[in-house]
Amino acid sequence: MAMASLARRRTGELLRPDAARYTAAWSKLYTSSAAAADENDVVVVGGGPGGYVAAIKAAQLGLKTTCIEKRGTLGGTCLNVGCIPSKALLHSSHMFHEAKHAFASHGVKFSQVEIDLPAMMAQKNKAVSGLTKGIEGLFKKNKVTYVKGYGKFLSPSEVSVDTIEGGNTVVRGKNIIIATGSDVKSLPGVTIDEKKIVSSTGALSLTEIPKKLVVIGAGYIGLEMGSVWGRLGSEVTVVEFAPEIVPTMDSEVRKQFQRMLEKQKMKFKLRTKVVGVDTSGEGVKLTLEPAAGGEQSTLEADVVLVSAGRVPFTSGLGLEKLGVETDKAGRITVDKKFMTSVPGVFAIGDVIPGPMLAHKAEEDGVACVEFIAGKEGHVDYDLVPGVVYTHPEVASVGKTEEQVKTMGVEYRVGKFPFMANSRAKAIDDAEGLVKILAEKATDKILGVHIMAPNAGELIHEAVLALHYGASSEDIARTCHAHPTMSEAVKEAAMATYDKPIHI
DSSP: OOHHHHHHHHHHHHOSSOHHHHHHHHHHHHHHHHHHSOEEEEEEEOOSHHHHHHHHHHHHTTOOEEEEESSSSTTHHHHHHSHHHHHHHHHHHHHHHHHHHTGGGGTOOOSOOOOOHHHHHHHHHHHHHHHHHHHHHHHHHHTOEEEEEEEEEEETTEEEEEETTSOEEEEEEEEEEEOOOEEEOOBTTBOOOSSSEEOHHHHTSOSSOOSEEEEEOOSHHHHHHHHHHHHTTOEEEEEOSSSSSSTTSOHHHHHHHHHHHHHTTOEEEOSEEEEEEEOSSSSEEEEEEETTOOOOEEEEESEEEEOSOEEEOOTTSOHHHHTOOBOTTSOBOOOTTSBOSSTTEEEOGGGSSSOOOHHHHHHHHHHHHHHHTTSOOOOOGGGOOEEEOSSSEEEEEEOOHHHHHHHTOOEEEEEEEGGGOHHHHHTTOOOOEEEEEEETTTOBEEEEEEEETTHHHHHHHHHHHHHTTOBHHHHHTSOOOSSOTTHHHHHHHHHHHSOOSOO
């Protein structure tokens, strides 16, 4: 809706008992708004992976750009209380676990190994601080204006910002991008206090290692955080309503993954729901019940991590008054150019349909501003890689075997275990496999699934292959350096279209 038409509509609604007074007030509002800031080509609300990348890309395309971020530090959930700090703790806890359980077999011995939790947290915080400041530096380099505060729409071209210093300013833009990300999904009857019952945010800042940790939810985040504290000594039990962990994962890989986690002493209660929470004692007492109903049981913990997923964060933006449409899940609906139901207002990342992943949000941001700049943007959500950063990691792109079967496509499967990979055996870290699915008639790759150390790095060869419609033979005939973990991808590709060499 154009600015003038919105003004006419709203002024018309107010011209009832005292037209002159309301008209004067309305005129003053727009005059002060115009004076508060020059008009931008692009205004981005949210400074997470989608938002800050969109802002930088817009500036690189020659568009005058402002980014608004309520947190006061850039990077959003991912950088501040998500991807980055969790990976820092995953690495630190893995180092401790290796020192305690694996170093001796490599001839490296210690008389004693201790955990210095404050130092571990300090290293995590240092990584976060350095990266957030780095993004501010990128804003300055690319001449992106940065406004720290909570933004809400006044109109399709104006955002009112309550700044973190306590003031208010109005930011105007020809195009406004909503990039406010997502928030923790709550569970009925479970109140998060970030002490006894924590979200992923609280789980990243525990001051003591819990003796017993219960994780509600067997998705990526819950399993990663369970791994962190399990390595440091917690007894970890995962409670999941569904019949399996990580439901989006290929079934065969999932089964091996769960067995691997169980070998690491992680316990699972699947097809189970939490029906009661008691925090009156020193710890937490959960009342559990089979998902289908039945006899109840209790489970005690020092800390409970609620990791039941995430929901779009659009609170306080004023979308309803603006007329921005959302679906039943609260996600903002957009067209192929990321425009919402309100012309000039766009949305990207976790607030719209698609995988709730930082790298997907980044791709959205780039494509969105390319469309705004009159260019062509594109994101293929079927080719967004997913990674679980446990050890070993699990990474995938494309279709699972179950999805291929549903498609009714005749296919071939090629697999190669890391126990037959030279590099994996040399470093004594050979748990896992590579699995490739390809169309039988054409050999075109349909999906790749990897469980291995550094699977998150290995998967991108497959992502590139799928983007260019490669066949399994294409990968198999590509020379891979020896000895490397990536040779397992080559061997799995050989197994898909013909036969592997080393098994």
